[in-house]
Amino acid sequence: MTDIPYTPAARRIRWSVLADHAVLIAGSLFLLIPLLVMLQTTTTTDLETIKYGPQLAIGDQLDDNFRAAMFKASGFSGQNTGLSMLINSTILGLGFALGKIVIGMMAAYALVYFRMRFATLAFWLIFTTLLLPLEVRILPSYEIAQKLNLLNSYTGLILPLIASATATFFFRQFFRAVPEELVEAARIDGAGPVRFFIDVLVPLSRTMIAAMFIIMFVFGWNQYLWPTMITTEEGMYTLVRGIKQLTQDLEGTNIPEYGRANMLALIAILPPVAVVIFFQSWFVKGLTESDK
Amino acid sequence: MAQVSLNNIRKIYPNGVEAVQQTSFDIADGEFLVLVGPSGCGKSTLLRMIAGLEDITEGELRIGDRVVNHVDPADRDIAMVFQNYALYPHMTVRRNIGYGLKNRKTPADVIAAKVREAAEMLNLTDYLDRKPSQLSGGQRQRVAMGRAVVRDPSLFLFDEPLSNLDAKLRHQMRIEIKALQRRLGVTSVYVTHDQVEAMTMADKIIVLNAGRIEQIGTPSEIYHNPASTFVASFMGAPPMNLLDARFEAGQVRINGGTPLLPASGSGPVTVGIRPEDAELTPEGPLGFDIQIVEELGGHRLLHGQLADQPFTLHVGKEVEARPGAARVNLRPEALRLFDKTTGQAL
Structure with a gap:
């Protein structure tokens, strides 16, 4: 028996694959490195960070910084802890997203399924409000909220923001693509307008709702200007504006709270990321088994 | 079971188009009436007026001994099978069939029994927990039939129900629908542009052209004694x-x-x-x-x-x-x- 020497087939390097990967790796590094730098600063003391800047070594301060970020309050009242701001942000994000979806769906339902005079005009009026973002109308909006006694309340935080041309537009386009026979079949089956909406239209729109929820939750979570205007009590602060309250400059004998601020920023990133990841699988599922 | 009568029914759309010219006819109790004609002849409009999905511009429509011109579709005691089936895509076959009963506040156990009965009649028992997207065209067609049958209506309306099926299945479903209608004895109105369907299924045919009735008669009368050259060339393959x-x-x-x-x-x-x-x-x-x-x-x-x-x-x-x-x-x-x-x- 002779030994046949085993020679592995020479694997040719395919340059195109290599190039593809290089691009992908560069792209992910570009996105990840800032996050990693933030993560690193949360593991060291602020003194070390200010002396040496970002380093490769990982320190042992993660736990301390986490506690400071979550439970330490920086204001006078002691109410704006990370935890309470996290809760406020979650309420804002959820209320904002759900409110916009509910109002958008109902407006689109009225526009598409009911024979109204001036329905098209109404739609375009709603649509043109896209040209008037909050920043343009912030003073009147504030005045109305103030006169309605909505300052420093969740209602005031959410309600003035939830009328949504974007959601109305997307749901309108979606509803128009639903076959008309479905409405007729439901009418013959004895489903009134409300029944049809709840039993047929809402379940059919679930992929659309998921997509809207992703967009609107992140949008609501990141609101900065309106919460800054409408909330003056520290107990009502949201995360995005709360981070700004932390000491971030050298002033007097204060060292900037790098660890705590970065930790809070990381915490602020997590819920939107979680929402995207969770609803994305829904979204894809809905797209692949399309059954409209 | 019901007799249906149309008395000088007319349909003019808001844009002025007269889709159905003044039309009168009666449908006897238990009769299978086929409305046939080329596309745009007003046959679907006529059916949709009977269903209540389209307003009647003029005239009087009776189902049984009720004038139903202004009665809601749900209260006309009718069931309709649509061309593209119009099944609720997110509901299982069971819920699809039972939905009309549920909206009428039927007790759950009665719904379950009726759905089971309808499913057996239509060989759908094995598919009750599937969604419409998991069914073949013929099965979807049967579910649409089941949704109509389960309600025990006094009038069936069919709007070109077989036109989305392939030729072989169409032939088979034609016989099934006819047999089912015979068995249940429910008055039926069936719209089609296919003269073969009209000839084979109807007790009585109404040939429509451009919103006007060309001829009313049994399949044999229509075939052998066409009232006009239009009927002569529309009915029969090859035509007269x-x-x-x-x-x-x-x-x-x-x-x-x-x-x-x-x-x-x-x-x-x-x-x-x-x-x-x-x-x-x-x-x-x-x-x-x-x-x-x-x-x-x-x-x-x-x-x-x-x-x-x-x-x-x-x-x-x-x-x-x-x-x-x-x-x-x-x-x-x-x-x-x-x-x-x-x-x-x-």
Whole structure:
């Protein structure tokens, strides 16, 4: 028996694959490195960070910084802890997203399924409000909220923001693509307008709702200007504006709270990321088994 | 079970189009009525008015002994099967079938029993927990039927329910629907543009053209005694042969030649004859130039020219035929005469 020497087939390097990967790796590094730098600063003391800047070594301060970020309050009242701001942000994000979806769906339902005079005009009026973002109308909006006694309340935080041309537009386009026979079949089956909406239209729109929820939750979570205007009590602060309250400059004998601020920023990133990841699988599922 | 009567029904759309001209007819209890016509003839509009999905501009519609012009579709005691089935895509077959009952506040155990019964009738028992997207076209069609049957309505409405199926399945479903309707004895209105469906399924056919009724009759009446050249050429495959002829000297003659049958009148006339009512015979009085022989297994269709006009002849499989000159005889008793200008039967 002779030994046949085993020679592995020479694997040719395919340059195109290599190039593809290089691009992908560069792209992910570009996105990840800032996050990693933030993560690193949360593991060291602020003194070390200010002396040496970002380093490769990982320190042992993660736990301390986490506690400071979550439970330490920086204001006078002691109410704006990370935890309470996290809760406020979650309420804002959820209320904002759900409110916009509910109002958008109902407006689109009225526009598409009911024979109204001036329905098209109404739609375009709603649509043109896209040209008037909050920043343009912030003073009147504030005045109305103030006169309605909505300052420093969740209602005031959410309600003035939830009328949504974007959601109305997307749901309108979606509803128009639903076959008309479905409405007729439901009418013959004895489903009134409300029944049809709840039993047929809402379940059919679930992929659309998921997509809207992703967009609107992140949008609501990141609101900065309106919460800054409408909330003056520290107990009502949201995360995005709360981070700004932390000491971030050298002033007097204060060292900037790098660890705590970065930790809070990381915490602020997590819920939107979680929402995207969770609803994305829904979204894809809905797209692949399309059954409209 | 119900009798349906339409009294001077008319439909004018807001844009001024008259989709259905003044129309009156009755549908007897348990009858299977087919509305047939080319697309845009108003047959679907008529059905949708009966369903209540379309407003009636003028006239009176009765189902049973109720005037239902302004009654909601849900309260007309009807069930409808749509062309694309219109199943609720997110509901299982079970919920699809039971949805109409649920909206009528039927107790859950009654719904379950009725759905089971309908599913057995339609061979859907194994599919009750599937979604419509997991069913084949024929099965979806059955679910749509089930949704109609389960409610025990007094009137079934079908809007071209078979046009999305392939030819073989269509043939099979045609028989199933007809058998089901016979068994349940429910009055039915069926809309189609397919004259074969109309002929095979109907107790009574209404042929519509451009929003107007051309003829009402049994399939046999429509086929053998069409009321107009439109009906003659729309019903039957291949359609009735229509030949230009003239009244001359007490006879109908083609091209001033062979007399076809004695008749009094003057001027031009259209003569109609079904392809199977002419026979190929060497002693035939008319020359027929056969151009194409269509072999259909059970019979043959000979297409060609008779007195310089297109003509089709239906012969049995035992009759040999090849392109070339031949002689035909038109059975005088099968000839139908139509007014040359109006197209109406004489």
